[in-house]
Amino acid sequence: MNLFATLTEVLNPDVLTRIAAYIDEPTEKTNRAVNGLVYTIVGGLMKRTTTEIGVNQLFNHIQKGRYDGSLTDNLANVLKDATQTYALINQGDEVISHLLPAMKSSIGSMISSYAGIRNSSAISLLGLTSSIVLHVLGKQVKDKKLDADGLASSLFAERDAFVTTVPEDFLPRLVEKVGLQQIMSGLAVPARRNTAEAPGRSFATTSSPASRSTTTVTRPSINYDPVDDSDTDSGALTKWGMGLLIAGLLAVVIYYVYQNTINHSSTSEQASDVTTITGDTIQADTVTRSLAVPIDTTAKPKPKATIPVATTAALAAQPGALAGNLTQQMTPYLSNPALPKGRAFPLAGLAYYPGSLSMTAGSQAVVGELATLLKTHPQLQIQLVGYANDAQRGITNKSLSFKRVNQIKQQLMTSGIDFLRIDALGRGTGVARNDTSAVPKPTLRKIIVKVVVK
Template sequence: MNLFANLTNVLNSDVLSRIATYIDEPTEKTTKAVNGLVYTIIGGLMKRTTSEIGVNQLYNHIQKGRYDGSLTENLPAVLKDAALTNTLITQGNDVISHLLPAMKSSIGSMISGYAGIRNSSSIGLLGLTTTIVLHVLGKQVKDQKLDADGLAASLFSERDAFVNAVPEDFMPQLVEKVGLHQVVAGLAMPARRTTAEPSGRTTTTVTRPTISYEPTDDSDSENETLTKWGVGALIAVALAVGGYYLYQNTQKYSNGEEAIEVTSMADTVQTDTVARSLAVPKDSTAKTAPKPAPAATTPVAATSAVATGGLTQQLAPYLGNAALPKGRIFPLTGITFQPGSLSMTAGAQATVNELATILKTYPQLQIQLVGYANDATGEFTNKSLSFKRVNQIKQQLMASGINFMRIDAIGRGTGVAKGDTSRIPKPTLKKIDLKVVVK
């Protein structure tokens, strides 16, 4: 029996009814919220166990908190006691703050909007559901005698069941809010704390006694402190290098030296900006030296963009001009799909490949793919169809070597809000847009 089946048995109608009474919300909405939280917590724990410290922390909390399944055996009776229920909520919220740091409020807001309940109710349900999920996982650890690696592997064995169980109308916001892109795509794997020696024997890289590998509860804050010091050091180094670079360029221009021509596209833009800001009017060579490189990228591309309409010709002038702000939207007219399906039309793949090349050419570029659909069949809703299409493009870009963090995928259905009361007819949309988030 899989994890979701166990949770369904534990969170039966009697339990859900008692929970609804405790938080003073309708049972139907409470059930929807609890189900959404189960998917959120399981997905978040999968993502957490992709790192070794996450594997250790999850196992550590289960062991120290004595999550062994004992709660699930008498849950209805426990929920009759308001004081005990509140203790479970507090305990669960404390754990979620360590396992999914800085995400408690955002998860609460997401569930509140998804299920239509108060935000305070969703936060309470988050704590309670977390405690129940950990008890179900803890019982699995106890019954199967799992170590930390075994727990992580067992959790990831539920990935397919997880993807199939999450409702289509909830999946897009869950993926974006919790950052489950690689988990859903099947690209994430659980971190392992064991390695094989050349002789074929398997040894443990971290000793098994609890005290040797269990992190303290404030490990996240320690990591955060180290991160802040690291970022501060990097900023200081960057400022020193930048100051030296500006000083050297100023000295060159004051001595009448010409700017050095740079061949790479990204460096050309940066060099041009510095050259223009430091150019001395009396030195004509200093003003004209940088011109050949931009002429090959920006002006020529701008001319051909009107003539050909190619994606590269449209994006190159914009991406190559540092003065233009981020946020511009480009329609991906070359990527279309067969009606009501996820099958691309002929020629669409070429545009996807071209987009992958652009992302490799501009390594700092981050984009958002926004999909619209108005041709859904009985198998999909327009909302889910629009998301699945842009997510399919994202998966192809990731397969070509693009980091998933550089690509956002959002499905907006027909583009017409359900709550629109303006009574002004609005056309439904069927297209895919590309928004430049970072240049």
């Protein structure tokens, strides 16, 4: 049974009803909030364990807080007592402040908006849900006799289940708020602790109790006895030689600085026509790096008909020149304020090689055309919705579709578009996993752009 199935079993209807009564919120909204918090906490802990410090902190909190799964066996009865419930909230609140520092308020606001509950209720649920999640993780540590590295690996083993089960209407805000781009794209991995610790300490090199071996690292001895060579002739000569050497080095450094100063002043005028890097450019570049996704770097011949992104900037200055289907379809709609927002347009001409993030010939021109439209209409905000049915090598269709739209978002930001104007959503095949209608539905492989604000 995976982590999310275990949590679903622990957070059964009886437990959720008691939690809803404690925070004085409707059961349906409480269920929605707790569900969102489970994914938020697990995703945040995955991100935390990508660093060695985070791995150690999570394991230490589970050990010191005695999170051993005992709570999950009797959770419904514990929640009958308001005092015990309050203690669980405080305990989880303290732990989450250490494991996900400076994120408590933003998570509370996100869950409050997502579930439609009070912000104070969302904060209380964050503490309570954190305690429950840590007890479930602690039970795994106890039952499987995991060390810190084993815990981190076990947590990351849930990544695929995490990607495929997060509600579609919650996924974009969760990724943006908690910063899970690397987790979703499969780039992040759990950190491994160093095999050597501080001097004088011992470290277990394996996670199995039967095969643990201890290596003691001792401090090297340090000799503090002074060495006196000042009274000898060789010592005096050495001092004079060192003095001359230092003086020579200083002269070389001064000459080098002088020459560089002259060269800099002589070339400053030539650099005056170089585009200044603004704060917005730096911010966009920072966000771009945070959204990096794996791209197939295998050398491929450049298609002759492909229009580079850089050349599409000229489209705005030449109305109608090189305009593609996207411009022809969207411009009349965006220019007519009487037409309501929400219309979706297919990115015709944009396609990927099966199972990869490599675009086909001509696709880059479509991305450039979309960037030009966003620059021409500065109030425009869009949502990129991706579908995929060609995932390969263990990657899910939902994960592949999410990676592709994030790649397009990254390229748009590189061209100067504010990331706040672009939302990205991957819907996999487009057929819901819980669809019980028995009506045949075709799986999809496409990307559309939906207008959120005109």
